[in-house]
Amino acid sequence: MFTLLQIAARNLARNRKRTLLLGGAIAIVTVLLVLLTALFNGTQASMLRNATTLSTGHVNVAGFYKITSGTAAPVVTEYAKLRDVVQSQVPELQSMVVRGRGFGKLVSDVSSQMAVVSGIDIEQEGNFKNILEIVHGDVSKLSEPHSILIFEQTAERLELKIGDNVTLSSQTFRGAANSIDCKVVAIAKPLGMFSSFFSYVPMTTLRELYGFDPTTAGGIQLYLKDWEQAELVAARLRLGLVKAGYRVMDHTEKPYWQKFDIVKREDWTGQKIDVTTWMDEDPFMRWTLVGFRAIIVIVFMVLLAIIIIGVMNTLWMAIRERTREVGALRAIGMQRHTVLAMFVTEGALLALISSTSGAILGVLAAYGLNAAHLKMIKGFQMVLMSETVTLLVNVPTVLLSLLVIAGVTTLGSILPAWRAARLQPVEAMHSSN
Amino acid sequence: MATHSASHPIVHLSNVDKDYQLGAVTVTALRQVSLEIAPGEFTVIAGPSGSGKTTLLNLIGCVDVATRGQVMVAGQDTGKLSEGDLTRLRLNALGFIFQSFNLVGVLDAFQNVEFPLLLQKKLNAPQRRERVMDLLKRVGIDEHAHHRPGELSGGQRQRVAIARALVTLPRIVLADEPTANLDSVTGNQILDLMQELNREGTTFLFSTHDPKVVTRAGRVVRLVDGRIVAEETPEQYKNSQA
Numbered sequence: 001m002f003t004l005l006q007i008a009a010r011n012l013a014r015n016r017k018r019t020l021l022l023g024g025a026i027a028i029v030t031v032l033l034v035l036l037t038a039l040f041n042g043t044q045a046s047m048l049r050n051a052t053t054l055s056t057g058h059v060n061v062a063g064f065y066k067i068t069s070g071t072a073a074p075v076v077t078e079y080a081k082l083r084d085v086v087q088s089q090v091p092e093l094q095s096m097v098v099r100g101r102g103f104g105k106l107v108s109d110v111s112s113q114m115a116v117v118s119g120i121d122i123e124q125e126g127n128f129k130n131i132l133e134i135v136h137g138d139v140s141k142l143s144e145p146h147s148i149l150i151f152e153q154t155a156e157r158l159e160l161k162i163g164d165n166v167t168l169s170s171q172t173f174r175g176a177a178n179s180i181d182c183k184v185v186a187i188a189k190p191l192g193m194f195s196s197f198f199s200y201v202p203m204t205t206l207r208e209l210y211g212f213d214p215t216t217a218g219g220i221q222l223y224l225k226d227w228e229q230a231e232l233v234a235a236r237l238r239l240g241l242v243k244a245g246y247r248v249m250d251h252t253e254k255p256y257w258q259k260f261d262i263v264k265r266e267d268w269t270g271q272k273i274d275v276t277t278w279m280d281e282d283p284f285m286r287w288t289l290v291g292f293r294a295i296i297v298i299v300f301m302v303l304l305a306i307i308i309i310g311v312m313n314t315l316w317m318a319i320r321e322r323t324r325e326v327g328a329l330r331a332i333g334m335q336r337h338t339v340l341a342m343f344v345t346e347g348a349l350l351a352l353i354s355s356t357s358g359a360i361l362g363v364l365a366a367y368g369l370n371a372a373h374l375k376m377i378k379g380f381q382m383v384l385m386s387e388t389v390t391l392l393v394n395v396p397t398v399l400l401s402l403l404v405i406a407g408v409t410t411l412g413s414i415l416p417a418w419r420a421a422r423l424q425p426v427e428a429m430h431s432s433n
Numbered sequence: 434m435a436t437h438s439a440s441h442p443i444v445h446l447s448n449v450d451k452d453y454q455l456g457a458v459t460v461t462a463l464r465q466v467s468l469e470i471a472p473g474e475f476t477v478i479a480g481p482s483g484s485g486k487t488t489l490l491n492l493i494g495c496v497d498v499a500t501r502g503q504v505m506v507a508g509q510d511t512g513k514l515s516e517g518d519l520t521r522l523r524l525n526a527l528g529f530i531f532q533s534f535n536l537v538g539v540l541d542a543f544q545n546v547e548f549p550l551l552l553q554k555k556l557n558a559p560q561r562r563e564r565v566m567d568l569l570k571r572v573g574i575d576e577h578a579h580h581r582p583g584e585l586s587g588g589q590r591q592r593v594a595i596a597r598a599l600v601t602l603p604r605i606v607l608a609d610e611p612t613a614n615l616d617s618v619t620g621n622q623i624l625d626l627m628q629e630l631n632r633e634g635t636t637f638l639f640s641t642h643d644p645k646v647v648t649r650a651g652r653v654v655r656l657v658d659g660r661i662v663a664e665e666t667p668e669q670y671k672n673s674q675a
Contacts (some may be wrong), residue, residue, distance in 0.1 A: 003544065003551055010539030328535030331496050331550050332597070335517060335526020425496040430533070 005274040008346035009317065013120070023312050023354040026409060030358025031302040031365060033401045034393075036296045042390035042396065043292065047276065047285050047319035048227060050191050050386075052196060053131040056117065057257075057282035058230040059237065061086050062101065062219025062256060063249065064130035064263045065173070069117075072263040074101040074256050077271055079217035081244070089240040092224045092233055097125060100206035101218025101255050103375040106150070106169030106199060107179075108158035114374070115256055116156070117168060119206030119218060137162040137186035146205055153196035155187045161301040162187065164337045168201065172211050180209050212388070219256075219274075238275045239329030249274040255281045311347055315416035319343065326420055326430025340414075340421040347413025348406070355405040359398050366391040439474075441508070443605045443636055444470035444493050449502035451488050451659075461578035462488040463659045466502070470605065470638055474536035475631040478640040479670060485659040487609055493638065494527055494607045495519045504614055507604050528598030530608035530639070534590040536582040536597070542569065542589075543578040546596045553601060568596040572626060588619035595626060599635065612646055624649050628673035644674055 012019045014334055052058060061082065065073045076082055080100060087093065100119020105112050120128065122142040129139050132149075141147055148166060151156075160166055169179035182201055189194065206216065224233060238248050249272045252259065256274065279286045319326065326339060334342075374389040381387055451463040463485045470476055470493075478486045491497040492504050496519075504511045511519060524528075536545045546565045550556055556564065569575040572592040574585075582590050591611060598606045608627070610664050610672035612620035628649060629639050647653055653670040655663040664674065 003540070003548065006544075007537065007539055016538060324533070324535060325537060328529070328531060329537070329548075330520070331494065331523060331529050331531075333520055333601075335520050335552075338552065390499050424489050429496065429535075 004342050004345045005349065007342060008349045010365040011322075011346055012350055015318070018314055018317070018397035019350060022310050022349055024359075025310055026307055026351060026354035026405065027358035027361065028357065029307050030355045030401060030405050032303065032404065033296075033300055034398055035366055035369075035391065036299065037397045037401060038362070038391035038393050040289075040292055040296055040387070041392035041394050043386065044289055045392050045414060046386040046390050047192070047288065048218065049127070049256060050105045051282045051285050052221075052223065052227075052278050053127045053194065054191060055116070056276075056278045057096065057221025058106070058109025058220040058224045058227045058278055059090075059234045060219050060276045060281055061132075061222065061241075061273060062276070063271060064259070065216075066266075067174060069267050069269055069313055070264055071173055072260050074103075074218055074260075075173075075212060075216045076219060076273065077212075077216050078157070079215065079220065082273070083220055085235065085241065085244050085246075086220060086222065089237060089244075090224075090233055092221060092229050093222055094222045094225045096119075097221050097223075098203070098217045099221055100203045101256060102170060102206050102210060103260070104168055104209070106154065106158060107169055108160050108164070108165040110159045111157055113154065113157055114197070116197050117170070117206060117209075117243075118198065119203040119314055120198050120200050120332055121203050127336050130192065132186075133189040134186050135189050137184065139186045139188075141185035142200060143203055144183075144185065145202055145208075145389070146180060146182050147185040147202060148205075149188060149189050149200040150187040151190050151195045151198065153190055154199065154394040155184070157196075158189075160184050166201075168205075168209060170209055172209075174211070178211070179204065204296055213370040227278070230279075234275050234277050241273055241275065247272045249412055251275070251280075253280050253283070255283060307409055311351070311409050312416055314350075315343055315347055315413050315420075318346065319416055319420045323423065323428045326423050327425050330423065330425035331429060336421040339423075340417045343417030343420050344410060344413050348410040348416070351406040351413075355402045355409070358405070363398060364403075365395050366393045437560065442469040442471050442505075442638045443504075443507060444494060444638070445505040446499075447501070447503045447505075448490065448494070449499045449504060449629050451485075451492060451497070461493070461659060463499075466659075466661055466662065468654060468664075470603070470636065472636050473631070473634060474636055474638070475628065475649075475651040476638045476654060477647050477652070477667075478638065478654045478656055479642065479644075479647045479650075480640075480656035481642055484642075484656045486642070486656055488659075489656065490609050490638070490640055493605075494529060495523050524549060525601060528601065528603035528606035530591070530594050530598045530606060530611045532610040532613045534582070534587075534614070535593045536590060536593055538582055541579045541581050542585065542593045542596075545582070545593055546600050549597060549601045556590040564600060565596070568600055569593075571630075572596045580657075586619075587615050588622060591619075591623050592626065595623070595630075599630065605636040605638060608637065610641055611639055612641070612643065620646070623647060647671075 063076050102117035104117055106115045142149055164184050165181045167179050168182050172178050209356045241248050369389060370391050376389055446466055446468040449466040453460045453462055480486050492499055495506060496626055498512055543565055546568060547561055550561045558566060570576050572595050574589055574592045577585060578590060612623055616635055627637055648667045648672050650667050653665050653667055654661055
């Protein structure tokens with residue numbers, strides 16, 4: 001085996017130009033893959049961090065309360081008891097916050113718009129204050145009753161500034177119209193495309209709007225130690241809550257504000273709990289990530305196909321040049337499988353060295369790009385919920401990229417190597433003659 | 434691998450034909466060839482270009498199979514062996530010396546000679562080293578053991594090729610025009626070496642169309658248009674050519 005490795009290494013070194021050209025291409029593909037996956041990881045982490053602060057936890061325990069079968073209120077009664085049950089069933093839990101959920105119309109002197117209204121207790125919120133970039137006002141003033149935080153797009157559309165009043169109007173879940181005036185205390189920089197539909201008021205204000213008592217909440221947002229466990233925890237929690245005596249809604253991959261009509265049509269009354277994940281509550285983020293991943297896969301496939309064709313061509317050339325050598329080696333007693341191994345070793349060695357170099361370069365480039373704090377163009381900022389390009393290098397992903405490229409490239413060398421192994425010694429030697 | 438006593442022929446061909454298909458045309462390269470090579474012989478297959486010398490060596494060397502007839506090498510009927518068995522037979526019973534040396538360009542002289550032993554997997558590293566160095570010394574190339582073929586002259590390369598052919602202690606060494614790519618002085622040196630090795634017990638069968646080379650043989654098999662027309666001494670061959 002060592003001799004085969006030596007033959008492979010020396011043949012690669014002998015055809016320096018060809019090796020550098022193909023090895024360089026493999027390395028570039030690896031660099032691109034490492035950068036793309038790092039960009040995906042970075043974007044995912046950044047979107048997840050922002051989205052799970054604004055509108056969802058990794059897992060959400062919320063639900064609907066129906067006084068009559070034709071109504072639907074996005075509330076959980078006796079939330080403190082539910083919180084204790086949840087806490088006991090989720091050892092993966094890192095933290096949780098209680099939020100209120102509402103949907104209504106924001107009316108200013110000049111215009112109006114529909115908005116998702118979240119009730120928050122600003123003093124209990126952790127990341128919320130750090131994630132939001134407040135451009136005007138003071139977010140801590142959300143502790144004051146009848147205060148509201150809106151985003152810049154809303155402020156522009158409704159022509160609102162700090163200190164202005166905006167009327168928050170909604171239908172209570174008993175069917176009566178209600179409205180309260182809120183003072184704009186903070187205006188935040190947009191955080192993704194959907195932030196223009198979000199606004200935040202104190203929990204007490206939201207309860208007042210809907211006429212709820214203090215034992216109700218919109219839902220409990222759970223933050224896990226490992227967000228990738230969200231689906232697992234949600235599934236387990238659905239069963240756990242049923243065992244604990246709660247009625248649990250069937251899982252639907254939709255945010256709560258898209259479920260009103262569905263719930264209203266259902267023939268039940270009272271409380272039902274809905275356990276969702278961040279992917280359910282933020283479909284835009286899910287679509288963005290799925291789309292991003294699809295783009296990576298397509299780009300990767302195209303690049304990989306090019307590389308495989310390159311490897312096959314290179315080995316075809318090597319085999320053509322060394323047909324006489326193959327014939328002689330077969331004549332002196334080299335078995336077909338050893339000929340196959342000889343050429344596959346050459347392909348594998350080139351793939352491994354090139355993809356390793358590419359992975360190292362890719363990681364360095366990712367750190368370099370992060371250090372450069374590159375600004376994203378506006379459109380991407382809205383979609384990806386981040387101002388700067390953030391690349392997150394994940395060692396297992398880098399190793400996987402490296403292995404996939406090296407493995408697939410090696411696979412590409414099998415066909416030409418197999419053809420070389422099938423050469424009849426006499427024909428191979430004739431070609432030399 | 435079958436073993437045979439010294440009196441048994443190493444090679445036995447009986448009524449062998451070899452046809453090649455060139456499109457719709459069948460070309461017969463060998464017709465009704467019968468031949469025996471006994472251990473210790475130094476036999477030359479002589480004949481003009483296109484007479485079938487290389488085809489005959491290919492059949493004996495188990496790199497090709499006969500269309501009709503029987504080819505026995507080291508006691509085995511090559512027509513009945515699988516591809517893998519033929520390869521093993523070549524590795525263990527035969528040595529090859531090629532006109533163009535056909536050394537592995539990226540391995541040095543030592544590694545080229547060692548290569549068949551690595552394929553055999555019978556000897557450990559120190560044993561292989563001893564065998565290879567002995568042979569390199571024997572063919573007078575030990576000082577160039579770590580030179581690659583590109584750094585050696587034609588004669589030196591052919592010496593390495595001879596050492597490679599001998600390293601597995603084959604029953605017979607087949608050489609296809611071994612001096613054709615060498616100048617006459619180097620060619621003579623190579624023939625001297627082969628004769629010396631033959632005197633020490635190695636069986637050689639080689640092809641040539643050079644009458645000067647034929648004179649070195651113990652026996653000459655004359656081939657014309659794919660048929661053996663004579664088996665004679667070098668002197669008889671010389672007279673027939675005159």
